[in-house]
Amino acid sequence: PMAKLTLCLSVPCLCSSATCLLCRCCPQSKNSTVTRVIYAFILLLGTIIACIMLSPGVDEQLKKIPGFCEDGAGINGNINCTILVGYKAVYRVCFGMSMCFLAFALIMINVKNSRDPRSAIHNGFWFFKVAAMVAVTVGAFYIPEGPFTRTWFVVGTCGAFCFILIQLVLLVDFAHSWNESWVDNMERGNSRGWYAALLAVTGLNYVMAFIVIILMYMFYTRSEGCLLNKFFISFNLLLCAVASVVSVMPRVQESQPRSGLLQSSIMTMYTMYLTWSAMTNEPDRTCNPSLLSIFQQTLVPTLAPLEIKNQTAWWDAQSIVGLAIFVLCILYSSIRSSNTSQVNKLTMASNDTVTLEESNAGTPDEEVGGTGTGRNGPGRVEDNERDMVQYSYSFFHFMLFLASLYIMMTLTNWYSPNAEYNAMTSKWPAVWVKISSSWVCLTLYVWTLVAPMILINRDFS
Numbered sequence: 001p002m003a004k005l006t007l008c009l010s011v012p013c014l015c016s017s018a019t020c021l022l023c024r025c026c027p028q029s030k031n032s033t034v035t036r037v038i039y040a041f042i043l044l045l046g047t048i049i050a051c052i053m054l055s056p057g058v059d060e061q062l063k064k065i066p067g068f069c070e071d072g073a074g075i076n077g078n079i080n081c082t083i084l085v086g087y088k089a090v091y092r093v094c095f096g097m098s099m100c101f102l103a104f105a106l107i108m109i110n111v112k113n114s115r116d117p118r119s120a121i122h123n124g125f126w127f128f129k130v131a132a133m134v135a136v137t138v139g140a141f142y143i144p145e146g147p148f149t150r151t152w153f154v155v156g157t158c159g160a161f162c163f164i165l166i167q168l169v170l171l172v173d174f175a176h177s178w179n180e181s182w183v184d185n186m187e188r189g190n191s192r193g194w195y196a197a198l199l200a201v202t203g204l205n206y207v208m209a210f211i212v213i214i215l216m217y218m219f220y221t222r223s224e225g226c227l228l229n230k231f232f233i234s235f236n237l238l239l240c241a242v243a244s245v246v247s248v249m250p251r252v253q254e255s256q257p258r259s260g261l262l263q264s265s266i267m268t269m270y271t272m273y274l275t276w277s278a279m280t281n282e283p284d285r286t287c288n289p290s291l292l293s294i295f296q297q298t299l300v301p302t303l304a305p306l307e308i309k310n311q312t313a314w315w316d317a318q319s320i321v322g323l324a325i326f327v328l329c330i331l332y333s334s335i336r337s338s339n340t341s342q343v344n345k346l347t348m349a350s351n352d353t354v355t356l357e358e359s360n361a362g363t364p365d366e367e368v369g370g371t372g373t374g375r376n377g378p379g380r381v382e383d384n385e386r387d388m389v390q391y392s393y394s395f396f397h398f399m400l401f402l403a404s405l406y407i408m409m410t411l412t413n414w415y416s417p418n419a420e421y422n423a424m425t426s427k428w429p430a431v432w433v434k435i436s437s438s439w440v441c442l443t444l445y446v447w448t449l450v451a452p453m454i455l456i457n458r459d460f461s
Contacts, residue, residue: 032390035123036334042130043330043400046097046137047323047407053089054411062089062141087412089141091152094408096137098159100129101401108393114386122393157414159405161433164274166399168441170329171270172448175263183258198262205265212272213237219289220279226287229279232435236275239442240268246449255452267445271438273321278434281414283427322410330403 052058062085104122111118121129179198186194213233220229244264246252252259282288414430 033335036391036396037331038126039396039400040330040334042133043097043403043407044327046093046133046404047411050090050093050407050411053093054086058086058089062086087415088145088149090408090411091149091156092140092143093137094156094404094411095140095143095152096133098401098404098408100133100136101397101404105394105397105401108397111389111393113388119389119393152408156405156409157429157433159402160409160414161437163399163402163406164434164437165440165444166402167325167329168267168270168444170333171266172263172445174332175266176258179260179262180258182262202260202262202265205262205269209240209265209268209272212269212276216272216276216279220276220287222286229282229287232275232279236271236435236438236442239439240264240271243267243442243446243449246446251453252449256449259449263445267442270325271442273325274434274438274441277322278431278438281427281430281434319410319413323407326403326406326410333399 053062108118108122111122113119114123182194182198186198216229216233220226221233244261247259247264248261279288409430414434415427
């Protein structure tokens with residue numbers, strides 16, 4: 001029937017209609033963008049499900065899964081399901097998502113255009129892909145415990161570290177795009193207004209970063225002790241100051257006129273976030289007070305500090321901020337499209353893709369109806385990847401694989417199961433992963449500023 005066909009052509013393949021599935025019902029309207037948005041939505045949906053696993057009352061239902069968590073079983077006969085069951089569920093939900101994305105990444109290696117049969121898997125068959133992801137995730141709950149949790153903690157730590165670096169590239173690209181847009185507006189007219197707005201935002205970012213630095217010195221250091229925290233804050237403050245000075249040096253401005261303090265201010269805020277996030281993972285509660293104790297110390301300093309045992313809730317401040325940055329970066333990477341953006345370079349897209357898209361747009365014989373690749377049905381436009389893909393399918397899925405691991409570590413506060421396996425505890429490796437990632441981020445940012453001066457024969461546009 002025509003009604004069913006119209007529905008099939010306008011809705012992604014999340015329905016169970018055979019007609020919808022057979023017509024491949026994938027979004028052909030700018031599928032280089034729409035497909036990424038759908039994958040981002042799937043990842044965000046998986047994130048919500050992982051959050052639900054940590055909700056009160058869900059643990060009682062999870063305990064009903066045979067062998068999932070049994071008190072008194074396992075290593076040394078000492079497993080505390082009240083503590084472990086939520087985090088174990090998050091590990092398995094994220095395991096299912098990450099394995100599916102990794103499989104897609106391997107399948108999509110070297111896909112050049114949408115005429116490749118594998119492109120149909122990437123841009124269509126949504127019902128089957130979602131069903132496969134659900135099946136793998138459900139099956140993960142029946143994986144025997146053994147060394148699974150500890151092994152996946154190590155894998156998650158490495159993957160999350162890599163995704164933090166990807167977030168850096170996305171943030172730097174966002175800052176460059178923001179700065180270029182406002183500078184262009186400033187050159188077109190009302191230069192004073194746009195200059196004042198640019199200066200105000202930059203100043204606000206630095207003021208907020210300075211306030212964060214003061215708060216970290218107040219609550220995460222002591223007059224005697226906490227030397228490592230003092231080093232982290234002071235050293236990263238120095239590095240941010242150096243990066244800001246380098247960004248406005250005359251030689252840097254000559255090679256990159258659009259670089260400036262706006263990008264440096266955003267990098268400074270991100271570095272301070274990573275520094276604070278690293279310190280919140282320290283096992284020593286003397287140098288890592290809980291958010292509740294900080295509020296108590298600020299509002300009612302005369303009360304005795306509260307002792308909170310087995311703090312394993314995911315909804316603390318650093319997790320919420322981390323999730324917010326994650327969501328923004330995933331959405332930005334899905335909708336960003338530019339032949340000069342750092343995002344396209346990150347996803348290994350060719351600079352020729354936009355040219356091909358523009359040259360193919362508006363061709364009369366490509367704007368007639370049809371359901372084949374590159375054709376338009378009702379309410380659909382041309383396939384803009386017939387000649388060349390707009391981004392690397394394989395790397396995009398690999399980025400989602402790393403994002404799944406980052407979500408897993410964020411929701412579990414980067415906690416690791418201890419040797420007795422009766423608690424989830426914060427470990428020093430998580431601290432060093434985060435603080436080292438802040439150093440790598442700043443190093444990469446400074447390199448993007450000075451590289452055009454060093455490698456003068458390379459094109460950095």
